[in-house]
Amino acid sequence: xxxxxxxxxxxxxxxxxxxxxxxxxxxxxxxxxxxxxxxxxxxxxxxxxxxxxxxxxxxxxxxxxxxxxxxxxxxxxxxxxxxxxxxxxxxxxxxxxxxxxxxxxxxxxxxxxxxxxxxxxxxxxxxxxxxxxxxxxxxxxxxxxxxxxxxxxxxxxxxxxxxxxxxxxxxxxxxxxxxxxxxxxxxxxxxxxxxxxxxxxxxxxxxxxxxxxxxxxxxxxxxxxxxxxxxxxxxxxxxxxxxxxxxxxxxxxxxxxxxxxxxx
Amino acid sequence: xxxxxxxxxxxxxxxxxxxxxxxxxxxxxxxxxxxxxxxxxxxxxxxxxxxxxxxxxxxxxxxxxxxxxxxxxxxxxxxxxxxxxxxxxxxxxxxxxxxxxxxxxxxxxxxxxxxxxxxxxxxxxxxxxxxxxxxxxxxxxxxxxxxxxxxxxxxxxxxxxxxxxxxxxxxxxxxxxxxxxxxxxxxxxxxxxxxxxxxxxxxxxxxxxxxxxxxxxxxxxxxxxxxxxxxxxxxxxxxxxx
Numbered sequence: 001x002x003x004x005x006x007x008x009x010x011x012x013x014x015x016x017x018x019x020x021x022x023x024x025x026x027x028x029x030x031x032x033x034x035x036x037x038x039x040x041x042x043x044x045x046x047x048x049x050x051x052x053x054x055x056x057x058x059x060x061x062x063x064x065x066x067x068x069x070x071x072x073x074x075x076x077x078x079x080x081x082x083x084x085x086x087x088x089x090x091x092x093x094x095x096x097x098x099x100x101x102x103x104x105x106x107x108x109x110x111x112x113x114x115x116x117x118x119x120x121x122x123x124x125x126x127x128x129x130x131x132x133x134x135x136x137x138x139x140x141x142x143x144x145x146x147x148x149x150x151x152x153x154x155x156x157x158x159x160x161x162x163x164x165x166x167x168x169x170x171x172x173x174x175x176x177x178x179x180x181x182x183x184x185x186x187x188x189x190x191x192x193x194x195x196x197x198x199x200x201x202x203x204x205x206x207x208x209x210x211x212x213x214x215x216x217x218x219x220x221x222x223x224x225x226x227x228x229x230x231x232x233x234x235x236x237x238x239x240x241x242x243x244x245x246x247x248x249x250x251x252x253x254x255x256x257x258x259x260x261x262x263x264x
Numbered sequence: 265x266x267x268x269x270x271x272x273x274x275x276x277x278x279x280x281x282x283x284x285x286x287x288x289x290x291x292x293x294x295x296x297x298x299x300x301x302x303x304x305x306x307x308x309x310x311x312x313x314x315x316x317x318x319x320x321x322x323x324x325x326x327x328x329x330x331x332x333x334x335x336x337x338x339x340x341x342x343x344x345x346x347x348x349x350x351x352x353x354x355x356x357x358x359x360x361x362x363x364x365x366x367x368x369x370x371x372x373x374x375x376x377x378x379x380x381x382x383x384x385x386x387x388x389x390x391x392x393x394x395x396x397x398x399x400x401x402x403x404x405x406x407x408x409x410x411x412x413x414x415x416x417x418x419x420x421x422x423x424x425x426x427x428x429x430x431x432x433x434x435x436x437x438x439x440x441x442x443x444x445x446x447x448x449x450x451x452x453x454x455x456x457x458x459x460x461x462x463x464x465x466x467x468x469x470x471x472x473x474x475x476x477x478x479x480x481x482x483x484x485x486x487x488x489x490x491x492x493x494x495x496x497x498x499x500x501x502x503x504x505x506x
Contacts, residue, residue, distance in 0.1 A: 109433075126419050126435070208418060214419065226394050227394040
């Protein structure tokens with residue numbers, strides 16, 4: 001069976017090399033000095049602020065609505081349950097351009113809700129609200145999907161036990177289900193956040209690109225590509241570093257809850 | 265919904281990698297051309313393979329070694345720079361264009377001239393700096409002594425087609441685009457002429473890519489563009505010819 005082991009190792013090496021080589025090349029093209037100089041430029045800093053602000057708001061919305069939604073989807077079954085789950089996951093496989101057009105056809109001036117919002121004096125396109133909506137649309141499935149799995153992984157016996165001890169549904173959720181699912185929820189949360197940071201296609205179509213308002217890091221990279229290639233690479237490196245740091249951090253989060261260990 | 269269809273079609277055309285040539289086996293002639301030529305070149309020479317994008321993106325791709333045979337750019341500067349760097353041969357001017365102020369068909373902002381753009385709540389979309397249409401726009405506003413209207417800008421796009429689609433969809437109240445772009449989306453867009461004295465010199469240049477392995481065919485393509493047939497196709501699309 002030695003040949004099989006060898007095959008696995010070769011395949012693994014190819015996968016790692018293919019995925020990492022472009023990133024390594026990115027780092028090789030920019031010296032640390034250039035990186036710092038480019039990041040000191042206003043464009044990168046403005047884009048970083050816009051990205052962090054919109055991502056933070058989007059993330060609060062994702063967690064606030066996504067967690068209870070996932071809990072319901074994980075604990076109850078109804079007609080059309082699996083269809084609902086499938087539809088929630090649809091944005092995962094949708095090309096971002098389609099997401100942008102879809103958002104426009106709801107919230108745009110000529111969209112489904114456009115006229116109603118016009119009457120109310122609300123206009124979303126070209127604002128940070130549009131960036132937030134785009135991020136929520138493309139990133140929330142990453143969280144909800146993971147959260148459903150996390151809640152489903154909670155030992156139902158423990159939930160039953162809590163109920164027989166007359167814990168209210170809220171208490172069962174907040175004191176038992178939530179802590180037990182915490183690790184899975186944190187992973188989903190990090191994935192959604194990182195996906196949101198990189199959002200490009202839906203944003204550029206739905207929110208446009210304006211420095212300091214709607215120009216996020218990926219849009220700034222695209223904008224700088226023809227202006228200042230070094231700066232574009234530097235911002236790319238910044239984005240890669242932030243994403244890598246978040247993904248690594250989530251692996252190191254200790255399973256702080258003793259139940260997670262005993263329930264496995 | 266027809267407007268959405270227009271947008272989808274535009275994205276498909278500008279984002280796609282063009283059409284394949286007729287003869288199998290050999291790679292078709294590859295032409296990198298400015299987005300505004302999307303409606304002209306494929307009709308003139310259907311057998312070539314086209315990539316339409318902002319001229320600045322095309323220049324970047326050529327510098328990075330993209331395999332193209334012909335470059336048709338919406339600006340003299342890019343071709344001149346690329347020629348100095350040895351990336352393309354001597355560029356020739358083959359068409360001219362002019363800028364217009366474009367508004368959605370129902371003109372929600374009530375825009376009639378450049379002066380109206382300064383009104384509050386007007387959503388103006390222009391090209392980013394460094395994108396030819398964006399630089400020309402700033403030049404026009406400079407000539408009109410109207411740089412104050414830049415205050416109304418809500419988005420700076422990387423490609424003229426992106427400006428057109430945002431106006432056609434009614435998201436933006438106005439934008440500066442080439443006269444030829446309005447012609448290709450005339451159902452959804454109205455154009456307002458700009459004073460002739462404010463017009464920049466918008467020259468389209470065409471050149472053979474230095475690393476092309478099919479220089480003869482590339483030159484033949486350029487000759488076709490410069491021929492009477494080419495001039496006719498360009499003028500039918502609203503371009504001026506030198």
